[in-house]
Amino acid sequence: MNQDRLNPSPDDAITDAAAHWCMRLHAEDCTALEHETFACWLAADPRHEEEYRAMLEIWQTADHLPRTATVIDFNQTVQQAPQVRNWRPLASAAALALLALPLAAWLGWTQGWLPNDYQHFETGDQRRTVQLSDGSQVELNLHSELTYLNYKDQRQVTLKRGEAYFTVQHDSKHPFIVRAGSGQARVTGTQFNVWKYQDQVKVTLVQGSVLVSSEGSTGGYRLGPGMQASYHSGDFEPQLAESDDYGNSLAWRQGKLVLDNLSLEQALPVINRYLDAPLQLADPATGRIRISGIYSTREVRRLVDSLPKVLPIYLTRSKDGSTVINSILPPPNKG
CATH class of the missing domain: 2.60.120.1440 (Jelly Rolls)
Known part of the structure; x- marks a missing residue:
């Protein structure tokens, strides 16, 4: 969406339709027929889903949606709805709503409620x-x-x-x-x-x-x-x-991850940012072990695999499949 949307043109038909459906689907009097019609509209063109997502996020950010808002699951395949026999009342209502959209958008912008x-x-x-x-x-x-x-x-x-x-x-x-x-x-x-x-x-x-x-x-x-x-x-x-x-915090801009004498407790959130499954600490004592080094942000998995070679730790798997860092206890004192 762009700033020109406040001055609608024929090219904005999809945006206007998305706004209409955003209003209707979150209205208490939204009917089953409208839900079926929306499903057909959503499936008709990939741009419809994209624009509806954008419109929904804007409205939610502006707190214009009621708490009982309908949740649309885009991961489910939209089923083809039965043919609607009487389109005239729905088309008339949609036309009136579309005519009101430019004024509503302008008022929302001037009052600071809606973004442009x-x-x-x-x-x-x-x-x-x-x-x-x-x-x-x-x-x-x-x-x-x-x-x-x-x-x-x-x-x-x-x-x-x-x-x-x-x-x-x-x-x-x-x-x-x-x-x-x-x-x-x-x-x-x-x-x-x-x-x-x-x-x-x-x-x-x-x-x-x-x-x-x-x-x-x-x-x-x-x-x-x-x-x-x-x-x-x-x-x-x-x-x-x-x-x-x-500057260590900004090293990612050059593709680097800098760990400068951090405890594992401090380092793990930084490391886990780049992993699909986060590392875990076995206990607080393990979290106090310190680590230093410069690594590539694209090869953090290699960093994990190398930890037992540079630190007094070993890796295990938890029941949920997570990687757990365990400290190697020092030998007991003799005598």
Whole structure:
């Protein structure tokens, strides 16, 4: 979707239809006939599903959907619905709804309820650099995903998973907000990195300033260059740190994973980011063993296989198939 959608053209028919179905499927008076018609529309063209997904995410982000929203399972094959005999009442209702959409979109934008732009990016085994519609640039690490929504009063990014380095286009009247986990980072124009694994988040500032707030904090904490803020879900406030070697956190931009004298407890979230199945620690004592080294982000599996060669540990399999790191106990003292 792009900014021109506020001035609809005939090419926007799919977008308008997706918006119509988004409204109807989440309405309490939505009928079985409408569900069948929607299934036919969804199966008619792959673009229909793509546009409906985008519209659904925008509405959910804007909190315009009721809590009893219908869940559409796109993984199931859509079955061909029986032929609908009387289309005229449904077509008339759809036409009226489509006529109202441009006005509703304009009102939603002017009130700051709805965005006028939506972008979604996702990476697999390759890093990727993308440009947002506001001119900001984002470098995405492996296996990362984010969405961008442009509102009248703010630019909003949600980092769903992975890691991203932001070079934000300055706009003091249009703040740039990155939501990750249970907190957020707010800037007007700067360069910073956001790392997310499960419910853990770390924000590293390179240039400018950034205001970081977690779930329980009220005003947030402002970082200067070289500072980091980290938080977990449920933290009252983020933990702040200042380090001269924060560049280790940015080594992924060159395809490197740097472990600088970290305990295994600290290193595992960083390592697990690149694994299909996460490593586990057998006990707290194993987590206190320290590790150092520079590795390729594309060959983290090799790092795991080499751990018994460089650390006093051995690997086992748990009942669920996970790899478990166990420490090798030192021999008992004699005498």
